[in-house]
Amino acid sequence: MLHRLRLDMRRNRIAYLFAVPAVVLLIIFSYIPMYDIVIAFKDYKPTLGVFGSPWVGLQHFRDFFGSIFAGQTIRNTLLISAYSFVFGFPLPILLALMLNEVRFPKYKRVVQTVSYMPYFISTVVVCGILKEFLAYNGLVSTLVNNLFGAAKQNYLSNARYFRTIIIASDIWQSVGWNSIIYLAALSSIDLELYDSAKIDGAGRFRQIVHVTLPGILPTVIVLMILTVGSILAVETDKILLLYTPLTYETGDVIGTFIYRRGIKNAQHSYSTAIGLMNTLVNLLLLFLVNMFSKKTTGESLW
């Protein structure tokens, strides 16, 4: 065995050499921080280092779950995920179905290109536009005031609208882009199926119901399972850019809370503990969903 390994090392020495930079980088930037997670169970002091800091057991986890922040951040994370899923998941499918029915190739191509456009605007710029448009004297406030006579207000500092703003702007940015995968699935449906449906006397509506929808169903199921598996992994960029203490109540999620406590307030151990809990729950969810998916659809991640 060892002999064979030595032969293998000699024969593939250049190929293995090529893997060395990646291995070294991963050890430094991924595996060392992984070990440093132990500070979640310690009271980390920069002067004492990871080794020297005293153990505190599960103290930080108890602190988090004993505080009002646990309920608030977990609730916000779950709600933002759930609403994004309910509203954000079906829309790319609908868009793809509509694009698929357009019989003027040029029109279809133009609409598609236009629908990808928001995806290429950077997150910071999208948030900058939102901030201007949603300001007290901004576009939205003025329009709502003119049309419905509602009092002017700064929508971004109203906690009631924060989640809606985050989710709606996310959908605006990604619906076109996310429709690509469904369009690909649609274009791989066998055209003969449509022909035989036509011979059977099916109109366009019934072709959609009996050929198109079953054709993309596998893609829909796989993506749905993946989305459910990452329900606790909310994208924090936009929230970090747009939230204020006025909107923490509805907008503060686990990821933003970790950033605020860990980096701004330097409560390193405490936020590492919350981060660890978050990662583990995500991992567990992914495993469960993957197992479920393997059993029911035969599709899985690994």
Add this chain to the structure above:
Amino acid sequence: MVKAIGIKKKRRASRGERALDITICAILFVLSLIFLYPLWQVIVASVSDPNVVMKKAGMILFPEGWQVDSYKIVFDNRNIKSGFANTVLYMLAGTGFQYLITLISGFSMSKKNAMLNKPLLFFMMFTMYFGGGLIPTYLLLNKIGLMNNWLVLILPHGVNVWNIIIMRTHMQSIPDSLSEAAYIDGANDASILFKIIFPLSGAVSAVLILFTAVSYWNMWFEPMIYLTERNKYPLQSILREILINNDSNMLTGGLRNTQHIRQMKNQSFQTLVKYANIVVSTVPILVVYPFLQKYFIKGMLVGSLKG
């Protein structure tokens, strides 16, 4: 009689279909307007007269009045200039570094007869599912002295496991016969990679490079927490100070023209300058992406096939 019914039925069906066509085209038209309008409003307002814009406050479909001083101020802003320069530097260095690592480690892992192939794959994939998280990474980068050093944006992103796996899958799909012939001629792995495999990896490389470049273009969070000096900020971090934090020093950026200084005292003119910043930093990408979109689409499909 029977014939007549048949014709009638057919016509009704086709009328229904035409209604469907028209409805769908109309909905898509409205959707397109929704995708385009926000940026259109920003562009139109950025060249309008600030006082008219303030008075109107609602939708502006076409420029009201005309001025381009807002753009002159953006182009005079030394923060924007340094931000652009930094972004280009980080993008080139980061993308180049990550691509090189992806190429060589993808090749290394694509060797089917190598015994360490499986353990290596596990070693890499493990980091996709489990990691130290924000704080331990932050503490480490602090400890090894990368704070306020622009390499902090490059080195930790060197290994992109996802890209390596895509590269590996692509390389494994290249027929073995090509490299076997070269082995017989006495070539070693290095020359196989650079003379045979690499020239056959153009399309995959373009896709991976494009995605990495976009992620560098969008980067703002890491520069914010790791870079302390503003003159090292990439464009997006500068834009964050201007658009989100309302930093007026960043917005004016060492303005010397006295007329412009006077104009900047006007609150609504400042908003237009913000808009001009948005246009200047966004339009270059929007001009380019329609020509590159087939690569993006390919990349997205390659990625989802793996997943």
